[in-house]
Amino acid sequence: MELTQTHLRYLLAIYDLAQTTPGVSAGDVSKVLAVSKPSVTRMMGLLMERGLLVRERYGKVFLTDAGVLAARDYQGRMERLRELIPKMGLSLSEEELADTAYLLAAALPEHATSAK
DSSP states (O other): OOOOHHHHHHHHHHHHHHTTOSSBOHHHHHHHHTOOHHHHHHHHHHHHHTTSEEEOGGGOEEEOHHHHHHHHHHHHHHHHHHHHGGGGTOOOOHHHHHHHHHHHHHHSOGGGGSOO
């Protein structure tokens, strides 16, 4: 499933939050990503259209099975990229490293970042 860098940020934030609390709210994601609640609500709608989230009562969202699998896959890619990028000799801050990893995880084909 093709996701953009922004989709990944939100999906992985929701996945991380879901590890400690079953239902995730727009406010929870807003705080973690330091973005507005309307931005979160819009992105949650897009992720629901892709079948990665479902919304239940009181606005809480839950990852679907497909959402969990996608999040785990992309989290693994992110971890591998965060290890590989510094080996390229690039001098990046932690924030720049994370931004670059999100960008590459979204842009590269799955086989390019799969574990060998």
